[in-house]
Structures are given as C-alpha cells and as structure tokens.
Amino acid sequence: MTQVIAPADEAGVAAAVAAAAAAGEPLAIEGRGTKRALLRPVQAARTLSLRNLSGITLYRPQELILSAWAGTPLPEIEAALAERGQQVVAEPPDLSAMFGASEAATLGGLVATNLSGPRRISAGAMRDHVMGIRAVNGMGDVFRSGGRVLKNVTGLDLCKLLTGAHGTLGVITEVTLKVLPATEACGTVMVTVPDLATGVRVLSAGLGSPYGVSGAALLPGPAPRALLRIEEFAESVHYRCGRLREALARYGEVRQVEGEESRSLWRAVRDAEPLAAAPDEAVWRVSVQPTAGPGIVVAAGLPKFLLDWGGGLVWLAGPATEDAHERVMQVARAAGGSFTLFRAPEPLRAAVAVMPEEPQALAAIGARVRQVMDPRGILNPGRIRAG
Amino acid sequence: MIDLPAPKPDVLARRGEILAGLHALVPGDGVIGEPARLRPYETDGLSAYRQPPLAVVLPRTTEQVAAVLAFCHRNGVRVVPRGAGTSLSGGALPLEDSVVLGLMRMNRILEVDYANRLAVVEAGVTNLGITNHVAADGFFYAPDPSSQLACMIGGNVNMNSGGAHCLKYGVTANNLLGLKAVTIEGEIIEIGGRHLDAAGYDWLGLLTGSEGQLVVVTEVTVRILHSPEGQRAMLAAFRSNEVAGEAVDAIIASGIIPVALEFMDRPAIHACEAFAHAGYPLDAEAMLIIEVEGSTEEQDMLLGRLKAICERFDPISLKVAETAEQSLAIWKGRKGAFGAVGRISPDYLCMDGTIPTGQLPFVLRRIGEMSASYGLQVANIFHAGDGNLHPLIMFDANDSKSFHDAEQFGADILTLCVEVGGCLTGEHGVGVEKRDLMPVQFTPFELDQMRALKAAFDPGWLLNPAKVFPLEGNPALRPAA
Numbered sequence: 001m002t003q004v005i006a007p008a009d010e011a012g013v014a015a016a017v018a019a020a021a022a023a024g025e026p027l028a029i030e031g032r033g034t035k036r037a038l039l040r041p042v043q044a045a046r047t048l049s050l051r052n053l054s055g056i057t058l059y060r061p062q063e064l065i066l067s068a069w070a071g072t073p074l075p076e077i078e079a080a081l082a083e084r085g086q087q088v089v090a091e092p093p094d095l096s097a098m099f100g101a102s103e104a105a106t107l108g109g110l111v112a113t114n115l116s117g118p119r120r121i122s123a124g125a126m127r128d129h130v131m132g133i134r135a136v137n138g139m140g141d142v143f144r145s146g147g148r149v150l151k152n153v154t155g156l157d158l159c160k161l162l163t164g165a166h167g168t169l170g171v172i173t174e175v176t177l178k179v180l181p182a183t184e185a186c187g188t189v190m191v192t193v194p195d196l197a198t199g200v201r202v203l204s205a206g207l208g209s210p211y212g213v214s215g216a217a218l219l220p221g222p223a224p225r226a227l228l229r230i231e232e233f234a235e236s237v238h239y240r241c242g243r244l245r246e247a248l249a250r251y252g253e254v255r256q257v258e259g260e261e262s263r264s265l266w267r268a269v270r271d272a273e274p275l276a277a278a279p280d281e282a283v284w285r286v287s288v289q290p291t292a293g294p295g296i297v298v299a300a301g302l303p304k305f306l307l308d309w310g311g312g313l314v315w316l317a318g319p320a321t322e323d324a325h326e327r328v329m330q331v332a333r334a335a336g337g338s339f340t341l342f343r344a345p346e347p348l349r350a351a352v353a354v355m356p357e358e359p360q361a362l363a364a365i366g367a368r369v370r371q372v373m374d375p376r377g378i379l380n381p382g383r384i385r386a387g
Numbered sequence: 388m389i390d391l392p393a394p395k396p397d398v399l400a401r402r403g404e405i406l407a408g409l410h411a412l413v414p415g416d417g418v419i420g421e422p423a424r425l426r427p428y429e430t431d432g433l434s435a436y437r438q439p440p441l442a443v444v445l446p447r448t449t450e451q452v453a454a455v456l457a458f459c460h461r462n463g464v465r466v467v468p469r470g471a472g473t474s475l476s477g478g479a480l481p482l483e484d485s486v487v488l489g490l491m492r493m494n495r496i497l498e499v500d501y502a503n504r505l506a507v508v509e510a511g512v513t514n515l516g517i518t519n520h521v522a523a524d525g526f527f528y529a530p531d532p533s534s535q536l537a538c539m540i541g542g543n544v545n546m547n548s549g550g551a552h553c554l555k556y557g558v559t560a561n562n563l564l565g566l567k568a569v570t571i572e573g574e575i576i577e578i579g580g581r582h583l584d585a586a587g588y589d590w591l592g593l594l595t596g597s598e599g600q601l602v603v604v605t606e607v608t609v610r611i612l613h614s615p616e617g618q619r620a621m622l623a624a625f626r627s628n629e630v631a632g633e634a635v636d637a638i639i640a641s642g643i644i645p646v647a648l649e650f651m652d653r654p655a656i657h658a659c660e661a662f663a664h665a666g667y668p669l670d671a672e673a674m675l676i677i678e679v680e681g682s683t684e685e686q687d688m689l690l691g692r693l694k695a696i697c698e699r700f701d702p703i704s705l706k707v708a709e710t711a712e713q714s715l716a717i718w719k720g721r722k723g724a725f726g727a728v729g730r731i732s733p734d735y736l737c738m739d740g741t742i743p744t745g746q747l748p749f750v751l752r753r754i755g756e757m758s759a760s761y762g763l764q765v766a767n768i769f770h771a772g773d774g775n776l777h778p779l780i781m782f783d784a785n786d787s788k789s790f791h792d793a794e795q796f797g798a799d800i801l802t803l804c805v806e807v808g809g810c811l812t813g814e815h816g817v818g819v820e821k822r823d824l825m826p827v828q829f830t831p832f833e834l835d836q837m838r839a840l841k842a843a844f845d846p847g848w849l850l851n852p853a854k855v856f857p858l859e860g861n862p863a864l865r866p867a868a
Contacts (some may be wrong), residue, residue, distance in 0.1 A: 014695060022390075060743065060745065061639075061640065062635075062636040062639050062640055062744065062745065063743050063744050063745060063774070064639065065743070071810050078527055085640075085642055114589070116584070118585070120583060120584070121583070124557060124561050125583070125584055127589060127592060128557065128560070128561045137836070141832055141836075141857075143830075143832060143833045143836055144829075144833060145833075146810070147741075147809065147810045147828075148743065148808055149741040149742065149743060149773075149774045149808070149810055149813070150554075150741070150772075150773035150774055150775075151549055151553070151558065151559075151741045151770070151773045151774065151775045151813035151814060152741055152810045152812075152813060153546065153547045153596045153812050153813065153814055153815075153816055153817075154810045154811045154812050154817060154821075154825075154854065155817065155825065155827055155828075155833075155837055156593065156596075156597055156600070156837045156841070157547070157560070157592060157593060157595070157596050157597075158593075158837075158840075159592075160560070160589045160591075160592025160593055160595070161588065161589060161840075163589060163592070163594065163595045164584075164587075164588070165588055165589075165591050169588075181639075181642035181643075181644065182642075184642065185641075195408070201502075204501075204502045204503075204504075207501075207504060207613075208501055208504060208526075208613050209613055210525070210613050210614060210615050210616045212615070227584075232603065233642075233689075235685070235686050235687070235688050235689075236681060239682060239685065247601075263500060263863065287582040287583055287584055287585065287586075288581075288582045289503040289505070289580075289581035289582055290503050290504075291503055292504050299552050309583060310504075312503075312582055312583060314584070336581060336582070337580065337582045338582060338584070338585040338586045338587075340586045355586035355587055356585075356586060356587070358587060359576065359577070360592065361570060361572075361574035361576050362576050362578075362590065363589075365570070365843060365844055366588060367838060368843035368844075369843045371843070372836065372839040372840055372842075372843055373836075373840075384586075384587065
C-alpha cells in the first residue's frame with residue numbers, strides 16, 4: 001500500500017517534492033489517478049496526489065483565458081466554460097470507461113499526458129492550448145513558464161516540454177488554457193465505404209476541402225463508415241455539409257446527422273468507444289501519416305481498430321501479449337510513426353517499451369534535460385521508459 | 388547599447404586557420420571572409436546594432452551544416468545561425484568571434500503531399516515561398532508574419548513566428564509536424580515526422596521558438612491547409628480606445644472568432660492614411676479591421692452580425708467590403724504600416740509585447756503619457772484578438788539621445804506589458820533587444836533553469852550566445868570590458 005501525500009496548496013507540493021529529493025525517494029505523481037494504468041508502472045512507496053490542489057483561479061471569457069489548479073476536475077472547468085458559451089478546444093477524451101476509473105480526470109493529468117480528441121486535426125492538441133504553467137521541479141523549486149496571454153515567445157517554452165512529459169520533468173501545479181467559443185451547431189457527413197483505403201480517401205478529400213472539417217474518423221464494421229464533422233454557425237453547418245455530401249457521393253452512400261446525434265457520435269470517437277476493447281485486451285495508439293492508417297490496421301493483424309485524425313491516429317485492441325506488442329511496434333516503426341501502449345495489464349506494461357526508444361543523440365539530450373529538471377530522478381521514475 | 392560577450396582571443400587569432408577549415412567543408416563560394424563581403428551580415432532587422440562576424444558560411448546540405456558545427460564545436464567557435472536576417476529583435480546579430488551559419492542556400496521544397504496535407508522544405512525556403520508553391524492547388528501555409536516575402540521557415544521555427552491570422556490558425560508551433568536539426572556536436576537529429584504528437588518529450592515544441600539556442604534547424608515538415616472559399620474585411624472606427632476595446636470584447640462574446648482582428652490607434656490611422664490613401668477615417672481615435680472567411684453567403688452572414696455588434700458602440704464609420712477589391716483597400720493601409728511610419732520618421736523601433744486584451748485602454752493611455760514625456764511619437768498597431776501589441780516608436784538614429792530615449796521608451800512599454808499581466812514578446816523573440824529585460828518577467832531561478840536547459844543542448848554556450856539570457860549571472864559568458 002503506497003502512502004498518499006495530497007497537499008492543499010502549491011507550497012505543500014513543493015515541500016513534499018523537496019523532502020523526497022532530500023531523501024532520494026521516488027514519488028508517483030498523479031491527479032486523481034484515473035490514468036494510473038497508462039504507460040509503465042511507477043515503483044514508488046509514496047504517491048504525490050494533486051487532488052486537493054483544485055479550483056479555477058482566473059477566467060476571463062473575453063480574453064479567451066482560463067487558469068486552474070492542476071487537480072481541478074475537467075467537468076468543473078467544462079461547466080464554468082459552458083456557462084459562458086465556451087469550451088476546452090482540444091476536446092480531451094473521457095477515459096473513465098477505458099481505465100475503469102470512477103472519478104473524473106484532472107486538468108493537470110490531461111496536460112501531463114497531452115491527450116487530445118478528434119479536434120486535434122483542426123484546432124490543435126492539448127499542448128497547443130497551454131498558454132502558461134506553474135510547476136515544481138524535482139528539487140522542489142517552483143517555476144513558471146508562459147503566462148496568461150494568447151501569444152508569448154518569451155524564453156524557452158517549458159509549457160511544451162512539460163505537456164506530455166507524464167510528470168517526469170516537473171509536477172504541474174497550475175495550468176492556463178486558451179479557450180474558445182463553443183460552436184453553435186455540429187453536423188456530420190457519413191459515407192459508407194467499401195474498404196479502409198477508400199475511407200481514408202474520403203477523409204483526405206474532406207480535410208483537403210475549404211470547409212474547415214473539425215473531425216475525420218473511420219469507424220470499423222463490415223461496411224466501414226467515414227465521418228466528417230463541421231462545427232460552425234448553423235447556416236454554415238448546413239451549407240458546408242451540403243457541399244461535402246455532393247463532393248463525396250462518388251465514394252459511397254452518404255448521409256448526414258446533426259445536433260445531439262452528431263455530437264454523441266464524436267464523443268464516442270473521442271473516448272474510443274467504437275474500438276470496443278474488451279477489459280482484458282491491450283489498447284494501442286499509433287500515430288502515422290493519415291494515408292498510412294489503413295496499412296497499419298492490416299499489418300498489425302489485430303481484431304479491433306478505430307481510425308481518427310483523418311486516418312493518422314490508429315487505435316488498436318487485441319491480446320495483451322508481447323507478440324502483439326512487438327508487431328505493433330514494428331508496423332509503427334516501418335510506417336515512420338509513433339506508438340503508445342495505451343492500456344495493458346501491468347506485467348506487459350512493465351516488460352516492454354511502451355513508446356518508441358529515442359535515437360542516441362536525442363536520448364543523450366533527454367538525459368541531460370532530466371538532470372536539469374529532476375537531478376535525483378524522483379519524479380515518476382520509469383513511467384515512460386525503463387531505467 | 389547592449390553588452391556583448393568578450394570575444395575569444397584564441398579564436399580571433401586563428402581566423403585564417405578557421406576560414407581554411409570551413410573552406411574544406413563547404414567548398415566553392417560557400418565561405419566568406421573578406422571584410423567588404425561580411426558587411427551584409429553585420430546586422431539584421433534590428434539595424435541599430437551592427438557587428439561583422441569572423442566569417443560567414445553558406446552550406447547547401449544538412450551534412451555540410453553538421454560538418455561545420457562539428458568543426459566549430461571542436462575549435463570552440465561560436466555560431467550564429469541566420470535565415471533571411473529579418474529578425475526585429477537582433478536574433479541574428481553576429482559576434483566578432485562568431486561564424487554566421489547562413490541557411491539561405493538550403494532553399495529547396497523537397498516534397499508536397501496533399502493527401503497528408505504536409506510539405507517538407509529546407510530551412511532557407513521563404514514563408515511565402517511555401518504558400519506560393521501550393522497556392523495553385525488551393526492550399527496555403529497558415530502563419531503569415533509581415534516579413535513573409537523574405538523571412539525563412541527556419542527562422543520562423545526558431546522565433547515561433549505569428550502573423551495577423553494566428554487568432555484562427557495558430558502560430559508556427561501549431562503548424563509543424565517535424566524537424567531535421569543538427570546539434571552543436573554535429574549530430575543530425577530528426578524530431579517528429581509526418582504524423583501528429585509523437586510519444587515522448589515534445590522536443591518539437593521546445594525547439595520551436597528557442598531562438599537558435601539549442602540546435603540548428605535544417606529541414607522542416609509543415610502542415611498545409613486548403614484555403615477557404617474566400618475572405619472579406621470590414622472597417623469600424625470609434626470615438627475612443629475604450630469603446631473600440633468594448634467592441635472587441637463584444638465580438639469575442641458573440642462566439643465569432645474572426646480570422647483577423649486588427650486594431651490601430653489614432654497616430655497609426657493617420658500615418659497609414661497619409662501613406663496609402665486607404666480612406667481611413669481621420670476623426671477616429673481607434674479603428675478595427677475585421678476579416679472573415681467562407682463562401683460569399685457565409686461572409687455576408689458573419690459581416691452582418693459583426694456590423695450589428697459594432698453599431699451598438701456608436702461607430703464614427705463602418706465600412707463593409709462588398710468585393711475582394713474593397714477588402715484589399717481596407718487592408719492596404721494596415722499592410723503598409725511600417726512603410727507609412729518610415730515615411731514620417733527617419734527611424735522607428737517596432738516593439739512587440741502582449742497584454743491581456745482588457746488592459747488595452749489603460750496601456751494605450753500610459754503609452755500616450757510616456758510618449759509626451761519622452762517627446763517621441765508612437766503609433767500603435769494591435770492584434771486585438773490575441774493581445775499582441777506593436778508600438779512603433781519614432782526616432783532619429785543620427786541623434787544618439789533620440790535613439791537612447793527610444794530604447795528606454797520601448798523598455799518602459801514592455802515593462803508595462805509585464806506589469807499588467809502580459810509578456811515581453813508575443814512573436815518577435817527576445818534576441819538581444821529584450822535580453823536585459825528578461826528579469827522583469829522571470830525570477831533569477833527561472834532564468835537559471837532555462838540557462839541550464841540551454842546548456843543541456845549546448846554545454847559550451849557556442850550556439851547563438853549573448854541572446855535571450857542576460858549575461859549577468861551567467862558564468863559561461865563574460866561581458867566585454
């Protein structure tokens with residue numbers, strides 16, 4: 001049983017990290033622990049939880065800026081934004097079903113894992129909307145990067161460095177997000193296609209159109225369905241979906257869904273529901289150039305898949321074995337892409353490389369960067385790579 | 388004037404040997420050592436600072452860049468990377484003992500892939516060159532800094548350049564997929580690729596905007612987008628900065644994010660009108676240029692809504708372009724702003740801070756007071772949607788007091804930007820220009836931590852030293868006596 005430290009303020013976080021650094025004792029860093037089963041297990045006797053460092057600290061709707069403590073649950077932020085007709089742009093997934101979590105994900109956890117939904121292709125990743133952070137490094141020193149404005153190139157961008165670092169370079173305590181108006185309407189053009197390659201051609205045609213497609217996914221099934229989303233004012237959704245329907249009719253049967261039906265489709269894609277991974281199956285995310293997506297599905301030879309990001313994000317599910325993982329690694333590498341072992345039983349996650357190894361020159365830089373940010377190696381050691 | 392580090396006497400003494408070494412690596416006319424031919428490289432867009440380098444080297448391939456860096460690393464020679472030299476913050480200012488590594492001969496577009504919506508280009512391709520290359524097929528590269536005709540993508544990556552349209556399309560960092568770069572040791576590294584969000588540390592994000600401190604970028608994979616069906620602008624002029632600011636808030640609150648939302652104050656309106664005869668209202672205190680995109684009907688719908696919003700703020704003038712030509716006329720003055728200011732003043736400094744947009748009226752009032760007390764004119768252009776403020780401070784470079792006052796005035800404005808919750812630079816970079824103001828925004832610890840990260844890439848402080856980080860407190864760089 002690990003001991004959980006859950007400070008209620010940033011100074012408490014800093015003190016906990018400083019004490020751990022002094023003792024040379026590793027800390028598992030988490031928000032509410034909803035993604036504990038992501039990546040490699042951390043061997044640490046103590047967990048530093050940000051769950052009590054919670055609350056929105058600044059919200060200026062007219063400046064498109066919101067700041068909150070890292071432990072703030074995402075639904076609390078989404079509710080505050082919805083009251084002013086705004087939203088979190090990157091559309092982060094709700095993975096409670098995927099990971100069997102009963103609590104809501106925190107802002108800090110979503111930033112630390114850089115998880116983005118279908119809107120990634122048009123509006124950017126979580127990391128693209130992190131305008132500022134406060135964080136504690138591995139020695140317990142508090143630092144800031146970025147700020148609370150939308151455009152800032154002052155100094156090195158440590159917001160980007162910490163976003164997606166899975167807590168290994170610093171403990172994020174506060175995040176400032178760029179937020180945007182929620183769109184008035186949402187429409188989806190759905191094309192039933194004979195095969196995956198045709199499906200990605202449909203997605204490419206939609207994304208290569210002037211209509212500002214904000215989602216492009218390919219659902220599995222005997223007759224795969226290519227989905228293209230338009231989020232705009234109602235008049236524009238009507239017009240643009242109509243143009244897409246005309247342009248895509250030659251690929252297969254076309255239909256259009258709107259309103260709540262359209263929105264719920266994309267929530268499902270966001271949370272990888274159509275993947276239908278069984279609880280004992282492993283889940284992988286492979287990122288490749290979109291046209292390579294269908295080839296990944298075929299070459300991986302796994303029973304379950306879902307394509308998002310125009311075909312470039314390949315969700316795969318199958319037996320949680322080293323063989324299956326080895327094959328996913330190989331096909332991702334052969335396609336020049338990246339992979340993550342997203343979910344698997346602990347023994348598999350502990351035994352394999354859960355993401356690609358870095359080439360030697362980059363790995364050496366990475367080691368020196370970790371030496372700067374966490375010289376005692378106490379922050380989530382082993383979380384992303386062994387050793 | 389700003390302090391530069393003391394040149395390394397051993398490097399200056401070995402000048403001939405270093406030139407010969409570079410010649411062996413980049414044969415032909417790729418190495419410049421003659422003083423007269425070094426002159427074009429002595430400054431960049433911040434022309435108040437000048438310093439010829441030891442040599443200029445103009446490689447044509449990543450392998451040559453790697454060989455040059457390995458050679459400089461072995462010999463302890465400082466390296467200043469340079470694209471087109473359009474930096475407004477002195478990011479490409481040479482040092483006396485430095486080799487300027489010019490990427491302008493690496494200007495090939497290597498690949499365009501429409502199905503995957505990307506282009507692979509060398510660092511010396513111009514920003515507009517990418518768009519021009521794909522425009523016939525309906526595509527464009529989104530970030531559009533004012534210098535886009537000349538500035539190069541390698542420089543854009545290093546400065547994380549923005550532009551007038553980044554409210555909708557984001558800045559450089561949001562439009563990249565991959566980089567090929569070379570470390571100071573001469574190791575070629577590849578970051579990202581043709582896919583989004585590679586797992587692991589976000590090196591792509593850290594390197595973007597790192598101002599040549601970490602690596603030399605030689606090849607860039609950018610995202611390209613299909614152009615919208617069309618775009619059109621409107622102009623709205625108001626009685627005060629406050630009222631124009633309220634109109635901006637109301638537009639954002641309506642849920643419309645225009646593709647561009649530009650604000651000009653009275654001096655900027657007058658300077659641009661005198662230069663471009665764009666038909667700007669000279670009795671206005673503040674003017675907005677608002678641009679929307681889409682089909683003609685969509686433009687009509689959005690412009691109609693925007694017009695109705697602006698009408699609530701008692702505008703002096705409201706002009707909605709009916710045609711593409713009228714739209715161009717509205718933009719004509721704004722696009723000529725730098726030339727316009729150059730016409731009424733022998734010299735100007737273009738500042739670049741960002742402020743929370745709600746602070747605009749206060750900041751403009753304070754800038755007006757400072758302008759009176761320094762006795763220097765200033766015109767303000769503002770990317771109103773994202774808070775990026777560009778005060779143009781007019782001065783006479785032949786008058787050293789005037790230049791000194793202009794620099795001090797600029798420093799006061801940027802300090803004010805930080806005080807109201809903003810930052811020193813929104814898109815031009817720190818360079819040498821804002822280097823010594825960094826302690827205004829960052830604590831000594833934050834600066835030390837960033838310096839340590841720089842040293843994680845470049846332990847010997849050979850890559851573009853003397854920029855970004857104040858010399859004071861940096862044992863690696865001793866200021867010249």
